[in-house]
Amino acid sequence: MEEQSRNVWIKQDDPKLVSSRHKDIFEDILEDRRHSSDVGWCLRTRDVPTYKNNKTRTIGQIKEHVLASDRVKYAVEQVCMESGLPTDEVWGQTKEILEEMSHNLKLGAIRGFAVFLVKVLKALFKRIYVNEEGIQKVRAMIKEYPILLTPSHRSYFDFLLMSFVFYHYDLPLPVIAAAMDFMGMKFFGWLLRNSGAFYIRRSFGDDQLYWAVFTEYVQTQICNSDHPLEFYVEGTRSRTAKSYCPKFGMLSASLEPYFKAHIPDIMVIPVSISYDKILEEKLYAYELLGVPKPKESTSALFKARNILSEDFGNVHIHFGDPLSIREYSVGKVDRSIHNLAPRYIASLSAQETDLLKSLAYDIVLLHLKHMVISPWSLTAAVMVQNKEGISMRQLVREVEWLKRHALNLGAYIDWPGNESSDTVVRSTLQLHKNIVAINKEDVIELISMDVPSHVSEDQLMQSAAQHLMLSIYRNQLMHIFVRVAMVSLTINACTQDTLPLDDLYNKYVFLEHLLNRDFIFHPEHTKLDFEHSLLTLTHNCGVVIKDDCILIKSSTNKYTTFFSQMFEPFLLGYWIMCRCLLSSHIDVHGKPKAKPPKVITKEAQMLSARLLREGAIKHLEVLSLDILSNGLHALHHMNAVSKEKRDGQAYMYPNAIVLTNVCEQLEKFLDVPQIPMTSILVESKTVVINAKL
Amino acid sequence: MAGKQRLSVIKQHIRANTNAPARTDEIQVSCSNCSSTDDGKVSFQSEAPTIPKRRQELLKWNGWGYKDSKFNLNKDGQVEFGGERYRLSGQTMPQLREWMTATVGISLDHKTPAQPELTAKDIPAPVKNEEFISELRKKAIPFTDDCQDRLFRAHGHTLHEVFVLREGIFKRIPDLVVWPNSHNDCVKIVNLACQHNVVLIPFGGGTTVSGAVECPEGETRMIVSLDTSQMNKILWVDEKNMIAKCEAGIIGQDLERRLAEKGFCTGHEPDSMEFSSLGGWVATRASGMKKNIYGNIEDLVVHIKFVTPKGVMEKSCQVPRISSGLDIHHFMMGSEGTLGVVTEVAIKVRPLPECKKYGSIVFPEFENGVACLREVAKQRCAPASIRLMDNQQFQFGSALKPESGSILTSFVDGIKKFYITKLKGFDPKKLSVATLLFEGTQQEVAAQEKRVYEIASKFGGLAAGADNGERGYMLTFVIAYLRDLGFEYYIVAESFETSVPWDRCLDLCNNVKDRLDRECKKRAIQFPPYITCRVTQTYDAGACVYFYFGFNYRGLSNPVQIYEDIENCAREEILANGGSISHHHGVGKLRKRYLKQTVGDIGLGTMRAIKNFIDPDNIFGNDNLMIGEPKL
Ligand SMILES: Cc1cc2nc3c(=O)[nH]c(=O)nc-3n(C[C@H](O)[C@H](O)[C@H](O)COP(=O)(O)OP(=O)(O)OC[C@H]3O[C@@H](n4cnc5c(N)ncnc54)[C@H](O)[C@@H]3O)c2cc1C
Numbered sequence A: 001m002e003e004q005s006r007n008v009w010i011k012q013d014d015p016k017l018v019s020s021r022h023k024d025i026f027e028d029i030l031e032d033r034r035h036s037s038d039v040g041w042c043l044r045t046r047d048v049p050t051y052k053n054n055k056t057r058t059i060g061q062i063k064e065h066v067l068a069s070d071r072v073k074y075a076v077e078q079v080c081m082e083s084g085l086p087t088d089e090v091w092g093q094t095k096e097i098l099e100e101m102s103h104n105l106k107l108g109a110i111r112g113f114a115v116f117l118v119k120v121l122k123a124l125f126k127r128i129y130v131n132e133e134g135i136q137k138v139r140a141m142i143k144e145y146p147i148l149l150t151p152s153h154r155s156y157f158d159f160l161l162m163s164f165v166f167y168h169y170d171l172p173l174p175v176i177a178a179a180m181d182f183m184g185m186k187f188f189g190w191l192l193r194n195s196g197a198f199y200i201r202r203s204f205g206d207d208q209l210y211w212a213v214f215t216e217y218v219q220t221q222i223c224n225s226d227h228p229l230e231f232y233v234e235g236t237r238s239r240t241a242k243s244y245c246p247k248f249g250m251l252s253a254s255l256e257p258y259f260k261a262h263i264p265d266i267m268v269i270p271v272s273i274s275y276d277k278i279l280e281e282k283l284y285a286y287e288l289l290g291v292p293k294p295k296e297s298t299s300a301l302f303k304a305r306n307i308l309s310e311d312f313g314n315v316h317i318h319f320g321d322p323l324s325i326r327e328y329s330v331g332k333v334d335r336s337i338h339n340l341a342p343r344y345i346a347s348l349s350a351q352e353t354d355l356l357k358s359l360a361y362d363i364v365l366l367h368l369k370h371m372v373i374s375p376w377s378l379t380a381a382v383m384v385q386n387k388e389g390i391s392m393r394q395l396v397r398e399v400e401w402l403k404r405h406a407l408n409l410g411a412y413i414d415w416p417g418n419e420s421s422d423t424v425v426r427s428t429l430q431l432h433k434n435i436v437a438i439n440k441e442d443v444i445e446l447i448s449m450d451v452p453s454h455v456s457e458d459q460l461m462q463s464a465a466q467h468l469m470l471s472i473y474r475n476q477l478m479h480i481f482v483r484v485a486m487v488s489l490t491i492n493a494c495t496q497d498t499l500p501l502d503d504l505y506n507k508y509v510f511l512e513h514l515l516n517r518d519f520i521f522h523p524e525h526t527k528l529d530f531e532h533s534l535l536t537l538t539h540n541c542g543v544v545i546k547d548d549c550i551l552i553k554s555s556t557n558k559y560t561t562f563f564s565q566m567f568e569p570f571l572l573g574y575w576i577m578c579r580c581l582l583s584s585h586i587d588v589h590g591k592p593k594a595k596p597p598k599v600i601t602k603e604a605q606m607l608s609a610r611l612l613r614e615g616a617i618k619h620l621e622v623l624s625l626d627i628l629s630n631g632l633h634a635l636h637h638m639n640a641v642s643k644e645k646r647d648g649q650a651y652m653y654p655n656a657i658v659l660t661n662v663c664e665q666l667e668k669f670l671d672v673p674q675i676p677m678t679s680i681l682v683e684s685k686t687v688v689i690n691a692k693l
Numbered sequence B: 001m002a003g004k005q006r007l008s009v010i011k012q013h014i015r016a017n018t019n020a021p022a023r024t025d026e027i028q029v030s031c032s033n034c035s036s037t038d039d040g041k042v043s044f045q046s047e048a049p050t051i052p053k054r055r056q057e058l059l060k061w062n063g064w065g066y067k068d069s070k071f072n073l074n075k076d077g078q079v080e081f082g083g084e085r086y087r088l089s090g091q092t093m094p095q096l097r098e099w100m101t102a103t104v105g106i107s108l109d110h111k112t113p114a115q116p117e118l119t120a121k122d123i124p125a126p127v128k129n130e131e132f133i134s135e136l137r138k139k140a141i142p143f144t145d146d147c148q149d150r151l152f153r154a155h156g157h158t159l160h161e162v163f164v165l166r167e168g169i170f171k172r173i174p175d176l177v178v179w180p181n182s183h184n185d186c187v188k189i190v191n192l193a194c195q196h197n198v199v200l201i202p203f204g205g206g207t208t209v210s211g212a213v214e215c216p217e218g219e220t221r222m223i224v225s226l227d228t229s230q231m232n233k234i235l236w237v238d239e240k241n242m243i244a245k246c247e248a249g250i251i252g253q254d255l256e257r258r259l260a261e262k263g264f265c266t267g268h269e270p271d272s273m274e275f276s277s278l279g280g281w282v283a284t285r286a287s288g289m290k291k292n293i294y295g296n297i298e299d300l301v302v303h304i305k306f307v308t309p310k311g312v313m314e315k316s317c318q319v320p321r322i323s324s325g326l327d328i329h330h331f332m333m334g335s336e337g338t339l340g341v342v343t344e345v346a347i348k349v350r351p352l353p354e355c356k357k358y359g360s361i362v363f364p365e366f367e368n369g370v371a372c373l374r375e376v377a378k379q380r381c382a383p384a385s386i387r388l389m390d391n392q393q394f395q396f397g398s399a400l401k402p403e404s405g406s407i408l409t410s411f412v413d414g415i416k417k418f419y420i421t422k423l424k425g426f427d428p429k430k431l432s433v434a435t436l437l438f439e440g441t442q443q444e445v446a447a448q449e450k451r452v453y454e455i456a457s458k459f460g461g462l463a464a465g466a467d468n469g470e471r472g473y474m475l476t477f478v479i480a481y482l483r484d485l486g487f488e489y490y491i492v493a494e495s496f497e498t499s500v501p502w503d504r505c506l507d508l509c510n511n512v513k514d515r516l517d518r519e520c521k522k523r524a525i526q527f528p529p530y531i532t533c534r535v536t537q538t539y540d541a542g543a544c545v546y547f548y549f550g551f552n553y554r555g556l557s558n559p560v561q562i563y564e565d566i567e568n569c570a571r572e573e574i575l576a577n578g579g580s581i582s583h584h585h586g587v588g589k590l591r592k593r594y595l596k597q598t599v600g601d602i603g604l605g606t607m608r609a610i611k612n613f614i615d616p617d618n619i620f621g622n623d624n625l626m627i628g629e630p631k632l
Helices: A031-035 A038-043 A059-068 A070-083 A087-101 A107-124 A132-144 A157-168 A180-184 A186-194 A208-224 A249-259 A281-289 A298-309 A325-329 A335-340 A350-369 A375-384 A392-408 A421-431 A457-475 A478-493 A501-515 A526-540 A558-583 A597-613 A625-637 A656-667 B003-013 B094-104 B130-138 B147-152 B159-167 B183-196 B252-261 B278-284 B366-378 B391-399 B411-421 B442-458 B466-487 B502-522 B559-576 B592-614
Strands: A026-028 A127-131 A147-151 A175-179 A197-200 A267-275 A314-319 A436-438 A443-446 A498-500 A549-551 A641-646 A649-654 B034-036 B041-044 B071-073 B079-081 B176-178 B199-203 B223-227 B234-238 B243-247 B301-308 B311-313 B341-348 B355-363 B385-389 B432-440 B491-501 B530-538 B542-552
Touching: A031 A038, A031 A107, A038 A107, A059 A070, A059 A087, A059 A208, A070 A087, A070 A208, A087 A197, A087 A208, A107 A157, A107 A186, A127 A132, A127 A157, A132 A147, A132 A267, A132 A314, A147 A157, A147 A249, A157 A175, A157 A267, A157 A314, A175 A180, A186 A197, A208 A249, A249 A325, A249 A350, A267 A350, A281 A457, A281 A625, A325 A350, A335 B559, A375 A392, A375 A421, A375 A457, A392 A421, A392 A443, A392 A478, A392 A526, A421 A436, A443 A457, A457 A597, A478 A501, A478 A526, A478 A558, A498 A501, A501 A526, A501 A549, A501 A558, A501 A625, A501 A656, A526 A558, A558 A597, A558 A625, A558 A656, A597 A625, A597 A649, A625 A641, B071 B466, B079 B094, B079 B466, B094 B391, B094 B542, B130 B183, B147 B176, B159 B466, B159 B491, B159 B559, B183 B199, B183 B223, B183 B301, B183 B341, B199 B341, B234 B252, B278 B341, B355 B366, B355 B442, B355 B466, B366 B385, B366 B432, B366 B442, B366 B502, B366 B530, B366 B542, B385 B391, B385 B466, B391 B432, B391 B466, B391 B530, B432 B442, B432 B466, B466 B491, B466 B542, B491 B502, B491 B530, B491 B559, B502 B530, B502 B542, B502 B559, B542 B559, B559 B592
Parallel strands: A127 A314, A147 A267, A175 A197, B176 B223, B199 B223
Antiparallel strands: A026 A127, A267 A314, A436 A443, A498 A549, A641 A649, B034 B041, B041 B234, B071 B079, B234 B243, B243 B341, B301 B311, B301 B341, B355 B432, B385 B432, B385 B530, B491 B542, B530 B542
16 A cells, blocks of 8 residues: 555654664664574674774783783782792782683673573563664774773673673673672673673772782773773662662772873763663562572572563663763873872872762763663652552553653653553553552552551561562652752751741752762762752742742642652651661760671661551661661761771761761651650651641 | 094095004094194184074075975976985985875965065064163174074074964064174173173074074063074094083084094084084083983083173083082073073083994884883993884885985885895884984994894894985984975974883873874864874983874964964873973973973972072073963
8 A cells, every 4th residue: 555655755654653673862773683593693793893002912911911010010029028928829829819800701602692692682672772873982982092881780681781782783892890799600600701701809908919910900901902891880780770879999990091191091981771670670679678689690590581481671771972081080180190100009199089989970970861761660659659559540640740850850761752641651560560450440559568567577578578679660760859859858848938048958968968878969069959959949840939048838839749758768767777876876885886787777677677567657668778778878978877897897886966966857857756765665656758738 | 442443434534634643552633724732632723604694595594404405396296305415305205295195185286385585674673772782892792683684593493483484473583683702702792781681592503492592572671692603613622531622602513524524523413413503402401313322412511611690600620520519510401591601511522433334123013112122221232323213204204215216215115125025914004113323333333233133123123224224314304394395285293202211101102192183183173183203212211202293284274373282282191191391302482381390399499599599680581491480
């Protein structure tokens, strides 16, 4: 029916029939694999771009370089001198460290692995979307400068996907800094090593030798750009689908060659990987509650094979603009500071360390900026506030409302333009049918969500797990709202008619300190963030300012209430942590008893459980060790908790005066149950946010 | 060296004097125009300097070198080099045009000819201090206020200065040129200048590439260019101590030629030696190509006579070394005309070498070459000169190939012979060439050659013959002339140099090149820039690196500004890479902004304190170094 076309230049007349292989800036790279031979694809010749100053080296030559380097020689000498060990022995250790660390990237192994991987990916995902333009930029940059790939990290699949994407686009395969955890897995450990993973111990603090080998190993590969180097600034996989605060070690080690002027520049490429459905959702939920996760062994991964029959929706991979460390540091550092010592001896300057911290935050913030928010995240956010169930009509309305505001705040939402909201929400509910169900009255409920008043610990944890799975998806969009919420929380909690902006800002600063671990705030942008948020609220959300004061009555509305409520579980968790610390605080010889953070967190979780069971509070999320531990660290950061080392382990103890003050401030944002100072006996009282509506 | 050998060397140089007495215990040379006394002193008759007072009659007024020597496009559209002074003179270089088109996008249809010669009406009228002038006249010291003479002494040879000559006029030029004939004349001139508050700018050969002789634009006092060119006598050579006492205005070519007539040399050969002066070398801390044998200027100088506003500064003895507190020679060396004028210098001389031999080595890549030079320096067996060109410079050398049939064949031809036999596996797009100059006795040279080539082979280097080496050195002289051809076709180009520790040498080369390239892109320069470098000197602790950088500025309106901005970026990069403000060109006005970072506040303060003591009224007010704040 060719004549059916209204216009000759239109090939596909029915928009519904246009495939979604191309979508906005994204392109699906799985589509081709579904129509051609996987083996052929894996064996094809690849014409990859290389760095202009690269000298081809074998893996053996890289290792030889490391062992012959000034840095390692120097470290060996130092260690011999300090320990009195014979040189041979120290060299022996050095070689062991290097062997343990090194990758063994082999195209052969990769090709074999690729056949297997592509089949798995096709089985798991509908589509893998990549922004092509980002890839073009990477391709151009690879020739010019060494490349650092810094993807977000929310699943094991992150680095498999990264390598897959690079393989697909004929780009040089990255080598990946992996944590030691994998090395235990026999087959996978080997496979990953051969696919370019190299292993780094999680902590090697002041082990000079390890540090030297590690630094040299990483830096020589950067300088010669044998491969793009990939690592996670967040350090580990996020179990909460929120970004973790960045770590600086790997970033400084890999960018140091620029500061020491070994190379003209390094390009950092932030990559945001967004999953419609996270494979590890269940594992994470248990882990957050402290139920020990199954050890990462090969057999466990293989058992996960029944996972292959499940549908995990789409993945979106966004390659951000290459960020030049040279440009980033213009005017901020003086590299000539390193002129007076051999470059392998001196460490980075304070200026440089600060700059790197700032960069690390920027990378994570860039991840967040380019995350693709799925309709399910919006749905989950609404569901979290309607645990008793919500009608389909109401849900769709709320989701649409939230979507509009997320968009206004700069979120990228994966919302098909040609579908009705109802269809979109229903299909997303279908994808996550293990968490929610639609009952006969068209009411959406969490599966096995109800918490009977007196249940065993186990049952409480079971329903909490289900609830945490939901909250993980809500978490995917929390970063969008956190700043406006911090303003809203204060407005909502205000008991006067007007609130001076200065006070509002002070509260904002207080909340930023508290939420510092759970959300990513650039340390230098507090004021700016505050101003932007306030603007958003006044322009869009009915907040009224007059004479440098907020008019509370007109400003307390659906927006401010909803935003505040989103963050209620976090504040409640912190409050419980405060109370736990205060109530268990026993003076031993004039000093409160110090405990390891893990123990404190666990105690706080017990308090949460108790309050929940007694119905005093209702947010199951406060059972999350992650929130509690983040709270503890934020309190430490705020000087309300002190830290000391005992036997090389961290111990913490409350700083009663500051802590009481923080706790009191927190209580202004929440309605909290009363807990007597000395015991954890609780009067039953419900905690709700100071909602004015 | 044995007397006989020595004599044969001398014979080579002084053909007129074949019957000199040859005694094994004492060597003396006598000839018609010199007299030697029993105390070993050889004296010289005075001779007019090669460059006349009216410099513009022999030299280009708005470019480099002799008027008769320049690159031209002949009627066939091919590049040829004029005159008959150089080995390249009268030759056509058929590949050069092609090379220029390919590397910097020169197009013959787009010319940028220079403005016609300036005449009196174009040149600013002089500021006159009549009392000073009449006193000069009384003292019978020659001077002039001729506008062409003044203009010629208003500049050195930076891109900016030559561009001004081609396109405009300096805001400020000297108001008077004086030609002292002796140290005493200088004392008188400086005294008068102090009395009448007149600014003095010493002028030697005017080859400075740091803006050092340019007049400060804001200067309202009369500015006098103190041209030392007439102070060109070699006062005597003391054979016992092997020292020549010379007036500071003698230029390199005259000094070496005249010493050679008596069997000596100083061995100081900066690339500008045809025109630059002994006083200029001292004032800028110059460095010669053959420093590995003879030393840099600071190693060569034994005594300096220095006229300052406070009086004459000099040491009371002429000794090989001294511990007498701060070394006043080191105030004079590198003073760049800010403290006083160098009038006489006792400089070390050496017998002329018996044997002089060129050589070259091809390396698969620049990196191998750097490693080799480093090893040579470590073993302290560097020949008189050893220089390493990167691939781009090697390509350029090839493009200078004159039409066949001449003695000068190209690098490529020279290397091709090896290429066929040995160089398989060398990528002509990557290989790098070291040029060598050996000096000494036959045996010394043979031993040095053996050792250097052995080291080279450890780094993948292959000896590639003497011709290639010789051509490499010729290239250095020619490149200064080539810039003037570029000027005619929208090309601006310049060289700059630095010194750097060995461990950072290669990285610095790569990073600076990358930076230059990047800054060009940023400024929307449409054609690929020409960026190349070479390692020109080796030391125990590091090397000297030279960069050439040029680009085609078609489509851009302010090429000099753009060039300078980019060079400043490159200098920043150099400093960040552990390199220095300058190895030998000096600071002048061009690099003032980096002086503080280099020597620190106290260092700068100390320099200023010395200046304030010696010259409180800023008579030597050329605005170089630490004087005033740098113009950014
Ligand atoms: C093509 C080319 C190649 C070069 N190659 C080299 C090289 O290989 N090595 C090197 O070191 N430099 C080199 N230079 C730079 C330049 O030749 C040196 O700086 C040289 O020492 C300057 O000497 P001049 O006599 O020309 O001094 P001028 O240019 O006349 O003056 C330079 C500075 O010294 C001062 N000055 C000059 N004479 C006296 C004096 N008698 N007393 C006190 N102050 C004085 C002037 O006031 C001025 O500040 C090169 C320059 C060019 C253009």
